[in-house]
Amino acid sequence: MKPLSLLLAVASALGTAVSAGPAVIECWMVEDAGGGRLAKKPAALLLRQGPGTPPPRPDLEPELYLKVHDPAGTLQAAVRRYPSDAPPPHCELSRFIPLPASARWARGLTPGRSCPRALDGAWLMASVLSPIFSLSCLLRPQSEPQPEPALFTSATAVLTVLTYSPIAQIQLGQDALLDLRFAYMPSISEAAASLAPGPPPFGLEWRRQHLGKGHLLLAATPGLHEQMPAAQDGAVAFAAWDDDDPWGPWTGNGTLWLPAVQPFQEGTYLATVHLPYLQGQVALELSVQKPPKISLTPAPLVWAAPGEAPPELLCLVSRFYPAKGLEVEWELRGGPEGSFQKAEGQSWLSALRHHSDGSVSLSAHLQPIPVTAKHHGARYACRVHHPTLPTLGRSAEVTLEVAGLSGPSLEDSVGLFLSAFLLLGLIKALGWVAASRSTSKDPKEKKAQ
Incomplete structure (x- = not known):
């Protein structure tokens, strides 16, 4: 039994490793090079590693080799669902500057128009696209000094916005449910600057773009009692935090429900989660279909x-x-x-x-x-x-x-038999009626004689 137990343990470990998704996501760092041009550099997100230091990547600049700490676990959970035989996801990194939300309905999120000093420093936005999931993750590189020479940069996932339905194909006339979830864990400096425990206020925005046109579909700021634009197309969003832990991390839900989808509702849906001075956005493609x-x-x-x-x-x-x-x-x-x-x-x-x-x-x-x-x-x-x-x-x-080559089918034969049977019955019935009439006439004739 011992060899069998060992074999089962190895098989279980291999199954876990296969379903754990990629340990490293290869990315491109995209920056403005001036003159309408973009500059691209290779980068990578290290999500898991074995014991010891991260494996060296001499092909990457240390500040673009990011060892990601994911306190909420949302990024890790999404990557674990990625099939091992699927093509690698597309990943891009870009610089991010904390700013208050520009929409009028979201101004209640940031009473002060100046960004707090706690948010100073470098920020990176990671956008990961695939048919399995689509996410944006706001990363804050750590400023702690590392022993020279530095081989990598540690970064914390502060805000992750995620959907497991990046490509939604909906039957004409049926309801559409566009998945959206998000997670937030403030950095140490943010937490120290905020005296209020519990999850922060947030804003949820859904927009639709189709054939070059875009418009606001739904906006919400739960708990702020702001004047919101009216929702379009009967859209309803489940906008709420999932928990109210005093210090986080917190997860939330922003899934959109569209009733009885029609062709005009096809297009790209942009879902944006607004936190005070921070934002994350994902794109979803909705198509309508009906087989003939x-x-x-x-x-x-x-x-x-x-x-x-x-x-x-x-x-x-x-x-x-x-x-x-x-x-x-x-x-x-x-x-x-x-x-x-x-x-x-x-x-x-x-x-x-x-x-x-x-x-x-x-x-x-x-x-x-x-x-x-x-x-x-x-x-x-x-x-x-x-x-x-x-x-x-x-x-x-x-x-x-x-014509002329078809013999009588089984149905024709049955029909002919039934017709002959009915005709024979009809003839016998007529004969019986005639016999009955002749019999009834004989006694009358004898009486008349």
């Missing part, structure tokens, strides 16, 4: 005489979204050339028909070529490809019957 319904007429059979063309086939592709990306193919299955081939004939598409819910419909037409006896039993199929459908698409089909 497909019907083919005439169905289920189409008739034609040898040498004649079958009647026109109509494939109705109804109630789908988006309108782009739709393709219709006509196939002939089981024909004389083999089990599968492209159907010959003249084909065309109708114009789009728009519906009140934002979905669209169109019809595809095919006028097949004249058929021969070899086409008997073949099937015409209308195959539709659309971004909302699987790779092979979706199809509907009808069976071709060539």
Whole structure:
């Protein structure tokens, strides 16, 4: 049993290591180089390490090799969920300057317009993008001296804004839930400057950008009783701190709920969390979709005489979204050339028909070529490809019957039997009625004699 226990322990350790996500996130430090140009330098976020000092990175400047301390654990929790076989996330670092919120509705967060001296010093904003999560993390490098030569820089994650739904695909007419969570842990100097225990006031802002236009969707400052702009499109946000621990760290929720999503609500959603003089923002992409319904007429059979063309086939592709990306193919299955081939004939598409819910419909037409006896039993199929459908698409089909080659089917045989049975019963009934009438007339005739 000991070897088995050891094997299970090793397997468990390997599973934990695989699911723990990357220990280092490679980044680019992006700065303004003047003249409308940007300068980029390699950087890295060290999230976990083994015993001892961090592994050396001679390819990085020490101030851009950041050993991150995450008191709230939000950044670490997000990275642990990252699949080991997924491409590495995209990460950028930039300089950040603490400033009061510029929006009028958020001015209650910062009664004093000057930034406290406790926030002086260098700040960095890390933006990490991936299909799994999207986050922004406000980092404060530590100023403690290190032994020469310095190999890395320690930094604390002060404010982390995170979403686990960076790409949301919502069915047309259904509700959308755009995930947003955030965590805050003030640095030592901030905590010393603030005498009030408990989480600070915060502001939540959701904006939508689409086709070059943007507008405020929802704004909230819980507990400040400020005059807020009216929410748009029925949007509701769960804006609150999750706990009220006196000294932090604190986590909060800013998830947005949109009822019965329509196509006009597609676009980029910007979620911003405002703290006094600090901000964090993430972007989410929302797209609306609806798979098409497909019907083919005439169905289920189409008739034609040898040498004649079958009647026109109509494939109705109804109630789908988006309108782009739709393709219709006509196939002939089981024909004389083999089990599968492209159907010959003249084909065309109708114009789009728009519906009140934002979905669209169109019809595809095919006028097949004249058929021969070899086409008997073949099937015409209308195959539709659309971004909302699987790779092979979706199809509907009808069976071709060539006149003069079809024997009676089982249904026809049953129908003929039932017809004959009813006819025989009818004849017997008429004979019984006639016999009854003749019998009733005989006694009357005898009395008359």
